[in-house]
Amino acid sequence: MQYPRHKITHGEEMMSAMADAMPLPVVVIARDERIMAANAPARALFNESMVGRHYITVLRQPILLDAIENVLRLSEPADATYRITESQRDLVYDVALRPVIVEDFACVTIAFEDKTEVQEAGQMRRDFVANVSHELRTPLTAVLGFIETLLGPAAEDANARERFLTIMDREAKRMNRIVGDLLSLSRVESERRVRPTAEVDIPAVLRSVVLSLQPVAEKQNVKLIVEGAETSEMVPGDHDQLTQVFTNLIENAIKYGGRDKEVHICMTSHTVEPTMRSSAIRVDISDQGEGIASQHIPRLTERFYRVDSHRSREMGGTGLGLAIVKHILNRHRGRLRIESHKGQGSCFSVILPYE
Template identity: 40%
Template sequence: MSVRIIGPVTLCIFATLIGALFVLISTGSTYAGVACGLVGLFVTAFMYDSAVHGVIRDDASPSSPTIVPPADAVDLLDRPEIDALIEALPQPALIISAGRIARANRAALALLGHHVRGEDVRLAIRHPAVTQHLVGERAGSETVQMELVGIGAANQSWELRIAPLSPNRQIVLLTDQSARQAAEKMRVDFVANASHELRTPLAGILGFIETLKDREAGGDVATRERFLSIMDGEARRMQRLVDDLMSLSRIEAEKFRMPEQMVDIAALAQETASVFHSAGHARAQDISLDLDLSCPPIRGDSAQMNQLIHNLVSNAFKYGRPGTPVTVTVHRDGPDAIQLTVSDEGDGIAPEHLPRLTERFYRVDASRSKAAGGTGLGLAIVKHIVERHRGRLQIESIVGRGTTVSVTLPVPENNSVRPPIASATTRQEALSHK
């Protein structure tokens, strides 16, 4: 027992004796005096026992005793469940002890390297702000959250979170924010591009309206007819853009719902060719069909698959040289899939543009695309339709020779049911996308 506890214990004993004597004299009851003495002795014994077993520290203040851990307490890092805990975390996780990496899960080792175990954290994460909170004066003082780049791939962005475990230990969690930031950038770009695509023709229409309101310019019949023709073209361009945006929105809304119909792709290809012929398209005679009519049907959405074929053929018309064939092929691709290909003979596309062709509003030649009536959404719609049908999209092109777009679609196990050829409803929908 420490010297610092002797004083309070002695004082308690004397207070007990005096209190018992006072009660005995004042009440004249021996039992009351004995009871008072026993209570005081019990309190004294409790204080002595607490001091001996270390529950009350020598330097503790009387108002707030400090609880210390038992002598046989197990260190946090020696607990077997701590390794299982950090391994269960899906994101990279580290436990820092005295500025060194004491524990790292598999995700962290894959990101930073297996050599980081036991290494100074400043060598594994080279960032001044991180260093300040892990080994600096502010280490372990508070929970910190910050954005971090320079770890992993060049364009990866991370959210780093540091939380204190004890005065010299912290847990570090790294969450990859690259996908979220890429999605946010796509959203911002999409809104900007959509606004631009709508604002440009709208500004043209408003300008022509102002001109036609002028008595002299608007009174000329030839000028009025020319302006009205341009206004009609710009209005229809906006209508096509709005239709494509709504179509893309509907496809994305159904992205995770598998289609339930059985669709004959060869029959749809035949129907699409008939639509172009019946609509009197200038290049309808350039369509060349190579169809394996024995191909089994796929599980799909007939309206969306019809739109997919229509978009691919329309693109081939726009970018293939006039008078050259646009070849549509449907054939088996092994026992479990069929493949649809649309090929043109045109100028082709440079390799650096191929990865971005399915981005919304991306155009290799913006002026040519707009002159041909394109909205910049055709291949984006194709990509989302293919994704919904769990298929694969591949674009190959040779500069000066042409482009081939291939769509591979899975065949369900039970493919004994063959649907009828595309209905009149599908034909009308194809015409509406023209």
């Protein structure tokens, strides 16, 4: 693009003011190829002292530099992608480059639109579909294989028929649990922006959940010990969803804590809860199991993530329980904290604000 020679004009001042008014990061490049203006979001993205510098020294990525050069040369709009890594997270921006020519004034405006969340959501959907397909394909393949065998070679074998039907029953129930958890997760996500307003008595919920899980604990010879849940403590919440949270966590503690052990459920009330900066109820659910290696803890609430896939499936786990817990607590503006060390058991803490 060939620009006429000129002095600083009102047009340049106007472009600078317009850039400042834009919510997206906007950079304006003058005809001498230096950055004429950059609004606050752009300076935060690149450099506070970027104005006045040649654009090549600030916008260093070759794809973006080629696009800018083409707009300067051809006076035609262009689009590009800008990628950076910040705090171990890959950020992706769609970049719109547009020439501006008005009488004796010319420049190029560059707007950056953050598409990171859109791309991450798309990747999450693809991963989710792949995970669901894998989780359902395994039991479905087993069931179809046993049906084929029962219709063929084992049609008259009573012992094989009973053994295969038992396995088919287990696999079918597993598929049913997966579908049930998927539906539950979908319902929670659909309500994630609507905070519940009903009052829920947390100690009463804990006592009810412990009573319902007592038979499960007895099968494992696990002793459930409840502390601090004698009185009534009310918080805004959804009774059924909070029941699901404590059921999932206490049942996990029973299953993975090991036989002949204890599970401690301790409820405390904090006037100032450090993680919430407000008053809150905290429920700690501790087991005496093998513990969880530190590298697994940040991923425990991911859908279908398992520390030990084989053991989890053998115990009837779907890989969705902690994901459901996390989404329910997010809806309640609560927190889930996980502390664990190999060989020292695990503690899952639920924190719910009073207001």
